[in-house]
Amino acid sequence: MRRYVIVGSGVAGLSAAESIRQQDPGGNLTIVGDDPHGYYSRPGLAYYLNRTIPEQQLFPRPASELHQLIPNRIHGRVTHILSEQHEIILAGGRHLAYDRLLLATGSRPAPADFPGNELHGIVTLFTLEDVRCIHKLVKQGKTAVVVGGGIIAVELAEGLAAHGVQVHYFLRGDRFWAKVLDETESRLVEQGLEHMGIQLHHRTQVAQTLSSRGVLTGIVTKTGKTLPCRLLGVAIGVVPQVELAEQAGLAIDRGILVDEYLASSAEDVFAAGDVARVRDPLTGGTWLETLWPTARRQGQIAGSNMAGAHIVCTREVPCNTVRIGDIITTTMGALEQRGDAGILTVATNGRASGQVVRPAWEVAHDDRTNRVRILVGERAIVGAVVMGDQTITQPLFQMIRTETDISPIRPMLVTRPESGIEMIAAFYQQTQNIHVHT
Amino acid sequence: MFTISRTLPITLKPKSLHVVPDASRCMQCGICSFNCPAGIDVRAYAWRGLPVDDSACLTCGECVRRCPRRGLQLEPMKLPGKNKA
Numbered sequence: 001m002r003r004y005v006i007v008g009s010g011v012a013g014l015s016a017a018e019s020i021r022q023q024d025p026g027g028n029l030t031i032v033g034d035d036p037h038g039y040y041s042r043p044g045l046a047y048y049l050n051r052t053i054p055e056q057q058l059f060p061r062p063a064s065e066l067h068q069l070i071p072n073r074i075h076g077r078v079t080h081i082l083s084e085q086h087e088i089i090l091a092g093g094r095h096l097a098y099d100r101l102l103l104a105t106g107s108r109p110a111p112a113d114f115p116g117n118e119l120h121g122i123v124t125l126f127t128l129e130d131v132r133c134i135h136k137l138v139k140q141g142k143t144a145v146v147v148g149g150g151i152i153a154v155e156l157a158e159g160l161a162a163h164g165v166q167v168h169y170f171l172r173g174d175r176f177w178a179k180v181l182d183e184t185e186s187r188l189v190e191q192g193l194e195h196m197g198i199q200l201h202h203r204t205q206v207a208q209t210l211s212s213r214g215v216l217t218g219i220v221t222k223t224g225k226t227l228p229c230r231l232l233g234v235a236i237g238v239v240p241q242v243e244l245a246e247q248a249g250l251a252i253d254r255g256i257l258v259d260e261y262l263a264s265s266a267e268d269v270f271a272a273g274d275v276a277r278v279r280d281p282l283t284g285g286t287w288l289e290t291l292w293p294t295a296r297r298q299g300q301i302a303g304s305n306m307a308g309a310h311i312v313c314t315r316e317v318p319c320n321t322v323r324i325g326d327i328i329t330t331t332m333g334a335l336e337q338r339g340d341a342g343i344l345t346v347a348t349n350g351r352a353s354g355q356v357v358r359p360a361w362e363v364a365h366d367d368r369t370n371r372v373r374i375l376v377g378e379r380a381i382v383g384a385v386v387m388g389d390q391t392i393t394q395p396l397f398q399m400i401r402t403e404t405d406i407s408p409i410r411p412m413l414v415t416r417p418e419s420g421i422e423m424i425a426a427f428y429q430q431t432q433n434i435h436v437h438t
Numbered sequence: 439m440f441t442i443s444r445t446l447p448i449t450l451k452p453k454s455l456h457v458v459p460d461a462s463r464c465m466q467c468g469i470c471s472f473n474c475p476a477g478i479d480v481r482a483y484a485w486r487g488l489p490v491d492d493s494a495c496l497t498c499g500e501c502v503r504r505c506p507r508r509g510l511q512l513e514p515m516k517l518p519g520k521n522k523a
Contacts, residue, residue: 011466044467047506057468060481293462321463321507328508361455361512363499390508394460 002027004306005088005096007078007244008104009033010042011292012273012299016102017070019303027307030072030096032088037128038073039066043292049131049159058128081248083266100268100306103245103256104299107238107274107290112147116209121216122232125156134231138163141230145170145219147206148235149177154193154324156233161196168227169193170204180335184347185385188369192325206232238290240275253277255288260312262302270306272298278313287315317401321390327369330393333383333400335375343382346417347373365389372396372421376413379405381424392421395428404431455497455512461487463509470501470510484509 004020004027006013013031020027033039040058047053066073074096080089081101088096109124111117121141123134138160146157147170154176157169175186176193190200201221209232210218218228240255251257251265255277262270262278273295277288294316301313319332349371370388374381374396380403384396399406406413409427413420461484470480476494480501483490502510 041466041468043465044469047467047469052506053467053469053472057472060466060468060485292465319462321509323506328506361497361514363502363512365503365508393508 002307003097003099004029004102005098005100006031006102006104007033007088008102008106008273008275009035009038009073010104010106010273010295011039012104012106012295012302013102014039014069015296015299016104016272016303016306019300020307021069023304023307023309028072029070030074031070032074032076032078032090032096034075034077035127036075038075040128042126045125045128045131046155046159048128049125049134049155050162055128078244081244081250081266081269083248083250083269086268098268101270102299102302102306103264103269103271103275104273104295104302105241105244105275106295107240109235110237110239112206112234112236114206114208116211117234119209119211119216119232120214121230122209122234123156124234125152125159126238134160134233137231138165142166143227143229144168144231144233145206145227145229146233146235148233148237149173150235150237151322151324152235153233154189156235157193157198158196158325160231160233161198165231167198168201168229169198170201170206170221172203172205174202176200180331181385182345182347182373185329185371185373185387188327188371188387189325189329192327192369196326238274240277240288240290242275245271245275253286255286257286260314261305261310262298262313263305270302272302278315280315281312289315289318291318291320293320317397319397321393327387328365328367328390330384330386330390332385332393332397333375333381335383335385344376344414345373346376346413346420347371348417348420374413374420374424376406376410379403379407379410381406392425395425399424399428404428454515456515457483457490457495457497457501458511458513459484459487459489460509460511461485463505463507465507467506469504469506473500473504475500480510489513489515 006016009031044058048058077091078088079091086098109126124130143166144160145168146153157167161167176189205222206219207222208220220226242252245256246252256264256271256275258264258271258276259279260281262272264271274290277286279286301311304311317333321330367388373385375383381399386393409423464484468481474480476496478492499512502512
């Protein structure tokens with residue numbers, strides 16, 4: 001009976017366990033995780049923070065189901081991997097032997113870049129314990145500062161505002177998420193945040209924290225302004241947790257280096273999720289993606305390969321949907337190519353498929369904002385941002401993923417962007433029909 | 439009796455709707471299941487990427503409306519044998 005050990009109880013670990021069970025039902029499966037709550041929906045934390053759902057809703061699997069899937073679940077920290085002996089050592093000294101090991105240790109929040117980030121009152125949004133801590137703190141303090149330019153920072157700011165906290169959101173640059181969104185999109189999100197009562201401070205950074213007996217009392221900005229607050233939310237990115245692998249001598253490069261089968265440099269040791277940097281056999285380069293769906297997919301592949309399959313993990317077109325500033329926003333493809341030679345930007349406001357008669361049974365979403373921006377290459381669409389109405393998202397994603405040749409509609413698309421969405425929808429439909437009939 | 443009751447939904451409601459998830463959008467937050475008036479664990483279907491197949495489903499669209507990532511849609515059911523080459 002093959003012994004499988006998974007380190008990490010997040011979505012990559014759970015998906016791997018499911019794949020292993022499927023392929024090797026008789027295998028001996030153990031999962032070790034240092035989060036006392038085991039597997040829960042990390043992306044769901046934002047909705048628990050703003051009280052859309054109760055805490056127990058974060059747990060997708062009943063304990064009985066989890067027990068059936070993984071009978072051996074250990075809450076603990078792994079301190080060492082003895083890859084030669086095929087063993088891991090837990091804190092406390094217990095040895096655990098494996099035939100196949102998966103490192104799904106995930107990432108952790110990047111530490112704040114100002115002194116005093118250990119104070120009571122400084123929070124982030126990463127684990128269930130973080131949200132529990134925030135729920136206690138919002139009862140004491142009614143002013144908060146949030147720093148960070150990404151999705152988690154916005155979810156933190158929105159969650160705190162939902163509790164009636166006066167939130168000051170600090171942005172380093174001139175606008176929100178400038179790396180991905182264009183100016184109009186950034187402003188739309190910012191307006192949405194302001195509508196929630198969140199006060200934005202552009203080009204503002206925390207220089208230092210103020211405290212009394214270990215408790216946060218305020219912050220000082222780099223321009224010398226003091227702002228009293230009892231809460232400071234920090235979400236400035238994540239770093240992969242590679243220490244365990246590093247200590248074991250595995251190849252590391254800003255993540256655990258794995259081949260296209262998600263196998264690491266050590267025999268019978270695999271890695272998946274936020275911690276894995278995957279080699280691309282086509283380009284020779286490597287990639288690491290800290291997205292929940294990617295972690296799930298890698299977990300599935302790693303689990304299958306641990307059980308004897310040979311599935312290649314290729315990089316998919318990135319696609320992520322979030323609700324920011326109360327606008328459903330999907331980003332997909334190579335948005336950083338904006339401004340590159342040969343790439344044109346086509347943007348249109350209004351309901352994405354306003355001309356299309358919708359069936360009576362369709363659920364109406366009352367989107368306040370609708371905008372679609374498409375990055376058009378020489379022959380294909382390379383990226384897109386869809387805000388509000390998401391009807392066009394699937395066709396766009398499929399066209400990006402399959403590099404659909406859009407030559408027949410490209411000139412019209414560029415000259416008449418206001419009709420762009422209808423053109424794309426019709427063209428997509430046409431290509432699908434051709435595909436079905438051939 | 440048993441056979442008839444099993445075939446009824448197909449024969450009497452050929453164009454009924456069902457909730458179809460887009461598994462790539464689902465983050466398992468459980469808002470859908472929490473708000474389902476029929477108490478269906480919609481999220482479990484979404485994890486597997488399968489349409490909600492539960493006779494208790496009212497197709498009220500509450501889960502579709504509430505999903506924060508627009509990961510659910512109401513779609514007409516496909517009849518068995520249809521759309522095949």
